Amino acid sequence: MGLLHIPKVLAGQGDHPALAQPVLSEAFAETAWDAAVLGFVLASLPAGQRPVLWVQDRLSRKETGGPSLAGMRMTRPLIMVSLSRAADLLWAMEEGLRCQALGAVIGEVWGDPAALDFTATKRLALRSEAAAVPCWLIRRAASPNLSAARDRWRIGALPSAPHPHDAQAPGAPRWALELFRSRRSKPGQWVATYDRATDRVDLVAAAGDGPLDAGDGPARQRAAG
Amino acid sequence: MDRQGNAPPDDVPFVLARAAQHGPVVHAANRTARLEGVMPGSRVVDMRAICPDLQVAYADQAGDRAALDRLVLWARRWCPWSVRDGEDGIILDTTGSDHLLGGEAAMLVEMETQLSLLGLTSQLAVAPTWGAAWALARFGPVRAICGADQVAVKLGALPVTGLRLDAATVLLLRRLGLKTIGALIDVPRLSLTRRFAKAALAANPVLRLDQALGSLAEPVSSVDAAPRFVVQSRLPEPIFDPTPYLPALCADLCDLLHQAGQGCRRLHLTVYRTDGDVSHVDVAMSAPSRDPVHLHSLFRDKVAQINPGFGFDLITLAAGDLARMQNIQNDLEGGSDDDLQLAQLLDRLAARFGDRAVARPILRASHIPERAEARLPALATPPAVMPAPASERPIRLLAPPEEIRVLYAVPEGPPAQFQWRRQVHRVARYAGPERIAPEWWKDRPGTRLRDYFKIEDQAGRRLWLYREGLHADGRGGDPRWFVHGMFA
Numbered sequence: 001m002g003l004l005h006i007p008k009v010l011a012g013q014g015d016h017p018a019l020a021q022p023v024l025s026e027a028f029a030e031t032a033w034d035a036a037v038l039g040f041v042l043a044s045l046p047a048g049q050r051p052v053l054w055v056q057d058r059l060s061r062k063e064t065g066g067p068s069l070a071g072m073r074m075t076r077p078l079i080m081v082s083l084s085r086a087a088d089l090l091w092a093m094e095e096g097l098r099c100q101a102l103g104a105v106i107g108e109v110w111g112d113p114a115a116l117d118f119t120a121t122k123r124l125a126l127r128s129e130a131a132a133v134p135c136w137l138i139r140r141a142a143s144p145n146l147s148a149a150r151d152r153w154r155i156g157a158l159p160s161a162p163h164p165h166d167a168q169a170p171g172a173p174r175w176a177l178e179l180f181r182s183r184r185s186k187p188g189q190w191v192a193t194y195d196r197a198t199d200r201v202d203l204v205a206a207a208g209d210g211p212l213d214a215g216d217g218p219a220r221q222r223a224a225g
Numbered sequence: 226m227d228r229q230g231n232a233p234p235d236d237v238p239f240v241l242a243r244a245a246q247h248g249p250v251v252h253a254a255n256r257t258a259r260l261e262g263v264m265p266g267s268r269v270v271d272m273r274a275i276c277p278d279l280q281v282a283y284a285d286q287a288g289d290r291a292a293l294d295r296l297v298l299w300a301r302r303w304c305p306w307s308v309r310d311g312e313d314g315i316i317l318d319t320t321g322s323d324h325l326l327g328g329e330a331a332m333l334v335e336m337e338t339q340l341s342l343l344g345l346t347s348q349l350a351v352a353p354t355w356g357a358a359w360a361l362a363r364f365g366p367v368r369a370i371c372g373a374d375q376v377a378v379k380l381g382a383l384p385v386t387g388l389r390l391d392a393a394t395v396l397l398l399r400r401l402g403l404k405t406i407g408a409l410i411d412v413p414r415l416s417l418t419r420r421f422a423k424a425a426l427a428a429n430p431v432l433r434l435d436q437a438l439g440s441l442a443e444p445v446s447s448v449d450a451a452p453r454f455v456v457q458s459r460l461p462e463p464i465f466d467p468t469p470y471l472p473a474l475c476a477d478l479c480d481l482l483h484q485a486g487q488g489c490r491r492l493h494l495t496v497y498r499t500d501g502d503v504s505h506v507d508v509a510m511s512a513p514s515r516d517p518v519h520l521h522s523l524f525r526d527k528v529a530q531i532n533p534g535f536g537f538d539l540i541t542l543a544a545g546d547l548a549r550m551q552n553i554q555n556d557l558e559g560g561s562d563d564d565l566q567l568a569q570l571l572d573r574l575a576a577r578f579g580d581r582a583v584a585r586p587i588l589r590a591s592h593i594p595e596r597a598e599a600r601l602p603a604l605a606t607p608p609a610v611m612p613a614p615a616s617e618r619p620i621r622l623l624a625p626p627e628e629i630r631v632l633y634a635v636p637e638g639p640p641a642q643f644q645w646r647r648q649v650h651r652v653a654r655y656a657g658p659e660r661i662a663p664e665w666w667k668d669r670p671g672t673r674l675r676d677y678f679k680i681e682d683q684a685g686r687r688l689w690l691y692r693e694g695l696h697a698d699g700r701g702g703d704p705r706w707f708v709h710g711m712f713a
Binding site: 031033034035036038039040042051053064065066067068069070071072073077078079080081082083088091092095096098099100101102156157158159160163166168169170173174175194196 | 564566567569570571573574577578582583584585586587588594597598600603607614617618619620621622623624646653654655656679680681684685686687710711712713
């Protein structure tokens with residue numbers, strides 16, 4: 001028998017240190033077109049009515065479409081900026097982080113543009129902390145290169161929770177979160193369940209079999225025992 | 226029309242028409258048309274029957290009014306006090322200024338000459354009251370001059386139409402046999418007052434008569450020209466780059482605006498080149514502003530658009546779209562104004578990337594998913610209330626929807642297996658269908674309905690599929706399947 005991790009429920013998002021303070025975070029999508037990463041980013045924005053600046057480059061828009069207000073159910077105003085060059089996108093995000101009236105700044109970048117280097121992310125991180133505005137970089141079809149982001153997540157979709165009334169239908173969405181680099185908290189893996197009614201994310205430590213000890217016997221014996 | 230040099234010749238009957246309830250009516254007619262029997266106010270089709278070779282063009286009433294407003298300011302050369310009178314007149318208060326032009330008769334000749342140099346025909350009159358001047362200019366002799374003691378005499382011979390009454394009252398007076406203003410003056414005042422006691426000013430001959438004869442005051446309230454806020458800097462020798470001069474220009478302009486209590490939403494930077502050409506750069510703002518640092522920052526990326534040619538030696542900066550602006554302090558410590566910061570951010574983004582790159586999405590009332598969202602330009606003001614979506618919608622919408630290849634169709638529900646973007650997806654769970662019918666008032670005939678399914682594939686990724694049309698709905702061949710969005 002493998003070792004089963006006891007599920008550890010983190011009550012609400014506020015307790016998790018990575019989600020409480022406004023910093024620059026990066027979120028990598030496991031599948032480029034998947035929207036799980038957006039769901040997590042939107043759910044972890046601080047509550048309030050301040051507007052959100054959303055900067056998107058051309059390829060992200062073409063490949064994954066634009067954010068849909070009806071689906072995000074956001075009551076706060078949204079300011080969309082559609083650009084084609086990564087350098088312009090970083091400039092717009094920096095300008096946004098200068099403005100303390102914003103609730104958050106979200107940038108979507110496709111691939112690994114040369115302009116998005118360590119210096120650029122460091123500028124964003126410092127500005128985000130100075131203005132106390134959370135900033136998210138959503139990276140698609142990208143490799144986790146050198147970056148000054150305080151938290152770096154890798155986010156994918158998981159089969160959803162059972163629907164309470166319909167066994168056929170997908171229920172509350174579940175996401176596989178992996179915090180693979182963080183300045184302030186311990187990296188780890190979680191399974192997040194999003195409750196749409198209360199707009200709340202529950203993190204459960206990922207359950208999995210532990211590593212096997214050496215000399216535990218061949219597979220057939222383990223199955224029998 | 227005169228300015229463009231394509232005015233119709235005088236011997237052709239020509240009318241200007243305006244839209245009315247039962248088709249176009251004649252707004253104005255030239256002399257030839259009037260001689261043929263065309264009456265302003267009658268229907269164009271009737272007048273065509275009277276005069277078969279009648280030529281018709283549509284009148285530009287708003288343009289006429291704006292031109293007349295400009296003419297009011299232009300007429301300040303003769304006297305300091307002028308105002309537009311209705312749709313076709315100007316009132317000048319020439320008290321004390323006629324002797325500068327050599328007396329009233331010489332003044333009228335001078336006015337007629339200057340107006341004819343502009344290509345305008347005019348009918349002029351001088352009278353002690355507004356009403357008398359109105360009547361004499363329209364129904365009196367050419368360049369009539371009326372002294373203070375002859376008003377009743379001069380007006381007496383004119384028709385009652387000269388009293389600025391509405392058509393119904395003129396008709397009533399005609400039926401009563403009162404055809405001239407003199408006849409109306411002769412009627413005992415008591416009986417006239419009893420008859421028209423409760424009538425409004427435009428339908429009240431007693432009040433109008435008092436105004437024309439001067440026993441009821443009717444002052445001229447003159448309009449002021451809108452102030453222009455322009456600063457300029459003259460340079461000793463031609464230069465190619467205006468950047469070093471912009472901060473001082475912006476500061477000067479903001480000083481002017483501050484003194485007048487105004488803010489501007491548009492800035493026009495003009496450079497006058499040594500070869501006589503002119504080059505412009507315009508910037509726009511989302512909220513009125515008079516902050517020199519902010520205004521200067523908007524030009525940072527725009528000055529490259531100026532074509533300097535062989536250099537320029539005069540730069541002007543003008544403010545447009547003026548609006549009143551008070552200094553508002555919204556907290557006791559005099560801290561930052563959130564709205565102002567946001568407006569300035571929008572200005573900077575729109576000035577750098579253009580107005581089309583920056584948008585504010587808003588929700589609209591529509592069942593078709595791609596029509597439920599509209600994009601307002603960044604500088605527009607969003608509406609206060611937005612409609613709420615009825616049911617669950619995906620967080621992302623593909624524009625346009627992408628067609629998928631069905632590998633394994635089932636009779637009900639979404640396909641069990643399909644190929645999208647060269648990858649095979651197997652449907653593990655699904656919810657639906659949600660049927661969305663085309664909007665018949667907007668869509669082309671033959672648009673097919675859509676059945677939407679929320680599906681989850683083998684890896685847990687959630688997509689929004691739809692089938693366009695039904696089998697045998699008579700609107701094209703087999704229904705096709707599309708991916709329209711992604712759920713979180």
